[in-house]
Amino acid sequence: MTDYNFAYLDEATKRMLRRAILKAVAIPGYQVPFSSREMPMPYGWGTGGVQVTAACLVPEDTLKVIDQGADDTTNAVSIRNFFARVARVTTTEATAEASVIQTRHRIPERPLTDGQILVFQVPIPEPLRFLEPRETETRTMHALEDYGLMQVRLYEDIARHGEIARAYAYPVRVEGRYIMDPSPIPKFDNPKLDRSPALHLFGAGREGRIYALPPHTRVESLDFEDYPFTASKAAGQRCAICGAEDSYLDEVITDDAGGRMFVCSDTDYCATRVAAQAEDAA
Amino acid sequence: MQLTQGFADPAIDAARVFRIVLDAMSHPGRIVALPGIDAPAPCSPAAASVLLTLVDGTTPLHLAGAHDCDAMRDWVRFHLGAPLVGPQGAAFALGTWPALGPLSAYPQGSAEYPDRSATLIVDGAELRREGARLTGPGIAHEAFLTLPDVAALQANAAQFPRGLDILFTSGTQLAALPRSTRIGGA
Amino acid sequence: MYVAVKGGERAIENAHAWLDDARRGDRDVPDLGLAQIREQLALAVDRVMAEGSLHDPDLAALALKQARGDVIEAVFLIRAFRTTLPRFGASLPVDTSQMQILRRISATYKDAPGGQVLGPTFDYTHRLLDFDLAQAPDVPPAPEIKAEPADTPHILSHLGAEGLMQGEGPGGPEVPDLTRTPLEFPAERALRLQALARGDEGFLLSLAYSTQRGYGRNHAFVGELRIGHLRVSAHLPELGFEIEFAEILLTECESVNQFQGSKTEPAQFTRGYGLVFGQSERKAISMALVDRALRARELGEDMDGAPAQDEEFVLSHCDNIQSSGFLEHIKLPHYVDFQAELELIRKLRRDAAARQAAE
Numbered sequence: 158m159t160d161y162n163f164a165y166l167d168e169a170t171k172r173m174l175r176r177a178i179l180k181a182v183a184i185p186g187y188q189v190p191f192s193s194r195e196m197p198m199p200y201g202w203g204t205g206g207v208q209v210t211a212a213c214l215v216p217e218d219t220l221k222v223i224d225q226g227a228d229d230t231t232n233a234v235s236i237r238n239f240f241a242r243v244a245r246v247t248t249t250e251a252t253a254e255a256s257v258i259q260t261r262h263r264i265p266e267r268p269l270t271d272g273q274i275l276v277f278q279v280p281i282p283e284p285l286r287f288l289e290p291r292e293t294e295t296r297t298m299h300a301l302e303d304y305g306l307m308q309v310r311l312y313e314d315i316a317r318h319g320e321i322a323r324a325y326a327y328p329v330r331v332e333g334r335y336i337m338d339p340s341p342i343p344k345f346d347n348p349k350l351d352r353s354p355a356l357h358l359f360g361a362g363r364e365g366r367i368y369a370l371p372p373h374t375r376v377e378s379l380d381f382e383d384y385p386f387t388a389s390k391a392a393g394q395r396c397a398i399c400g401a402e403d404s405y406l407d408e409v410i411t412d413d414a415g416g417r418m419f420v421c422s423d424t425d426y427c428a429t430r431v432a433a434q435a436e437d438a439a
Numbered sequence: 440m441q442l443t444q445g446f447a448d449p450a451i452d453a454a455r456v457f458r459i460v461l462d463a464m465s466h467p468g469r470i471v472a473l474p475g476i477d478a479p480a481p482c483s484p485a486a487a488s489v490l491l492t493l494v495d496g497t498t499p500l501h502l503a504g505a506h507d508c509d510a511m512r513d514w515v516r517f518h519l520g521a522p523l524v525g526p527q528g529a530a531f532a533l534g535t536w537p538a539l540g541p542l543s544a545y546p547q548g549s550a551e552y553p554d555r556s557a558t559l560i561v562d563g564a565e566l567r568r569e570g571a572r573l574t575g576p577g578i579a580h581e582a583f584l585t586l587p588d589v590a591a592l593q594a595n596a597a598q599f600p601r602g603l604d605i606l607f608t609s610g611t612q613l614a615a616l617p618r619s620t621r622i623g624g625a
Numbered sequence: 626m627y628v629a630v631k632g633g634e635r636a637i638e639n640a641h642a643w644l645d646d647a648r649r650g651d652r653d654v655p656d657l658g659l660a661q662i663r664e665q666l667a668l669a670v671d672r673v674m675a676e677g678s679l680h681d682p683d684l685a686a687l688a689l690k691q692a693r694g695d696v697i698e699a700v701f702l703i704r705a706f707r708t709t710l711p712r713f714g715a716s717l718p719v720d721t722s723q724m725q726i727l728r729r730i731s732a733t734y735k736d737a738p739g740g741q742v743l744g745p746t747f748d749y750t751h752r753l754l755d756f757d758l759a760q761a762p763d764v765p766p767a768p769e770i771k772a773e774p775a776d777t778p779h780i781l782s783h784l785g786a787e788g789l790m791q792g793e794g795p796g797g798p799e800v801p802d803l804t805r806t807p808l809e810f811p812a813e814r815a816l817r818l819q820a821l822a823r824g825d826e827g828f829l830l831s832l833a834y835s836t837q838r839g840y841g842r843n844h845a846f847v848g849e850l851r852i853g854h855l856r857v858s859a860h861l862p863e864l865g866f867e868i869e870f871a872e873i874l875l876t877e878c879e880s881v882n883q884f885q886g887s888k889t890e891p892a893q894f895t896r897g898y899g900l901v902f903g904q905s906e907r908k909a910i911s912m913a914l915v916d917r918a919l920r921a922r923e924l925g926e927d928m929d930g931a932p933a934q935d936e937e938f939v940l941s942h943c944d945n946i947q948s949s950g951f952l953e954h955i956k957l958p959h960y961v962d963f964q965a966e967l968e969l970i971r972k973l974r975r976d977a978a979a980r981q982a983a984e
């Protein structure tokens with residue numbers, strides 16, 4: 158693959174992406190349109206995240222790629238190998254060692270730090286899309302800060318179910334201005350976005366949008382005073398491997414008699430805890 | 440015509456400069472150091488690095504005041520290929536603060552597309568961590584930066600989400616002031 | 626003890642090896658050459674070039690071979706290659722009236738200057754399987770007659786001369802480029818045509834068909850359908866003159882549609898336009914009908930919510946690389962979100978049961 162340019166993309170494309178990223182950082186939560194390129198992986202498989210990562214990487218970076226919180230899921234492996242080849246960066250599974258992390262559907266459990274960049278793969282960047290399919294309409298709503306439709310929809314949920322019936326891709330308000338889709342992370346992860354010291358970049362390749370949360374940005378999950386947001390996960394469970402009670406858990410069916418167990422979705426978090434426990438025991 | 444060199448290794452050098460600029464834009468008021476690129480006077484090495492990294496034939500550039508000299512025009516033509524335009528058509532503008540003139544002359548972006556606003560590279564004045572108090576996205580508690588005209592920049596921030604984004608450059612140093620930053624006076 | 630699914634890396638390598646093996650198939654059957662694909666599966670090659678937005682029959686043949694004949698996968702390979710190519714500039718507009726005609730028909734006139742030419746068409750073949758083809762027969766060359774080079778002006782130009790055909794006006798100085806500028810609505814016609822030219826043939830066919838059945842009905846005549854070769858040239862400012870750099874096969878369709886007229890314009894005919902790489906007339910006709918349907922707003926026609934008249938709907942969904950990628954991504958693991966849904970459903974049921982018990 159050495160015949161491709163550093164980080165695969167040509168320089169003109171990277172300049173275009175970099176300009177879009179800077180505008181996104183300057184307007185937190187606003188979706189900057191960009192001219193997405195066909196990538197050597199399909200749309201819907203992380204092309205937005207891959208383009209953002211490609212525009213950000215330097216040879217000195219240490220890159221981590223996760224899907225569903227795990228480093229060894231096939232699409233994470235595929236994207237990590239792509240960058241190891243075209244950008245010759247070091248890769249890692251350790252959240253603490255990574256300077257750039259590309260993710261699909263999760264935020265690592267270990268708090269991110271100043272200088273780290275978390276790049277999200279985003280399928281549908283428009284938080285109002287499930288209320289209004291037309292781009293021309295939703296663009297006007299954002300321009301006018303007219304979010305009444307969203308409030309009404311969430312309140313209908315409460316009237317019907319007694320709570321806001323959204324478990325992931327739970328919309329947030331950024332610095333009191335733009336409503337933003339945090340990508341399909343479970344709402345358990347939403348509080349990690351608020352005032353994080355890391356830079357969060359969101360790339361939607363097929364839809365051609367980049368948006369950002371600079372470090373220390375105020376990010377509130379939408380709710381109502383009498384129905385406050387709660388970051389939920391599997392109730393009353395702990396990880397069967399490391400015993401963690403504070404991490405997001407995957408439910409695993411173990412037999413056909415209703416047996417099930419819960420394990421950390423963040424494989425690095427779990428492995429790090431197991432290693433520490435082994436050290437303590439020794 | 441004497442042309443100074445651009446990036447020695449364009450793909451890698453541009454990547455490194457972008458990451459530093461991204462760090463600055465993500466932390467308004469943070470003063471960062473850029474690799475020195477020789478450009479015709481009076482353009483600073485930091486401003487030249489930014490131009491080489493972000494500006495090309497698709498981004499109209501406005502050169503203001505002393506930066507609008509023959510040597511600089513040749514450099515832009517050779518290294519960037521950017522069309523040279525007046526303030527009202529600029530995606531990027533380069534000059535000293537007084538030369539750049541009133542901020543209102545530049546594209547401010549629209550309510551629908553606030554990203555379609557100019558980025559100004561304010562070149563020449565020394566950068567120090569003192570003066571105006573900055574708060575907002577990218578800033579944990581507060582930051583301080585010497586600003587040329589607090590009132591004008593407050594008015595710019597008040598237009599959020601429309602408004603200009605500003606990169607201050609001096610020598611090999613750079614600091615950013617995106618429109619999202621609130622400026623609280625000295 | 627539960628062990629998370631490991632070994633993604635090896636699984637991927639093995640899957641790739643299996644794919645290579647399956648692509649080759651029975652080793653007793655000779656390997657398929659690219660020339661065979663290019664010459665004998667030419668219409669598949671044409672479709673890959675059209676939807677891949679890259680005119681290169683050899684690369685399209687390679688893509689078809691690599692994709693095991695999956696046309697959309699082959700289009701994807703071509704698109705991913707195309708994005709890495711440098712841009713030297715735009716060609717000069719081709720003048721399709723200068724086409725070396727292979728096929729030229731009009732449904733609106735019995736005859737016209739330049740004549741009607743059926744060309745290599747399936748149209749009047751009886752769709753009976755030709756079992757002789759299975760035996761690799763010797764095929765004699767088609768009969769040829771020496772034809773005088775004749776002018777073949779566009780048939781609709783005769784209507785234009787009479788003032789009955791709406792003119793198109795000059796194009797803008799800048800050629801919009803869908804692949805370099807984010808799509809924005811409303812989109813100008815040149816950009817819409819660009820999107821349709823690379824759009825999925827099946828999608829455009831269905832939309833065009835829907836207009837025929839009454840969803841945005843605007844009866845279209847095929848004013849002219851022509852297929853032929855054209856030289857492509859570019860103006861190089863550094864050299865100060867034009868150079869020809871390619872000869873390509875194109876299919877063009879101009880539909881004729883009635884227009885009732887408006888306050889400012891008298892009743893006249895209007896045009897839908899389709900232009901596609903290769904011999905792709907189903908696509909070209911579909912494109913012309915959809916182009917015309919998308920002009921409803923500009924012409925002040927009734928908009929009754931028909932999909933084919935809805936620019937945002939058509940342009941957002943016509944690209945099969947976007948749509949197939951997003952459709953197929955639901956194969957990827959989604960268990961984190963599913964787990965969140967599972968917990969939510971359990972909680973809603975618990976709450977509902979508790980409310981019921983309290984009542």
Ligand SMILES: [Zn+2]
Nearest residue numbers: 396399421427
């Ligand atoms: Zn665990």
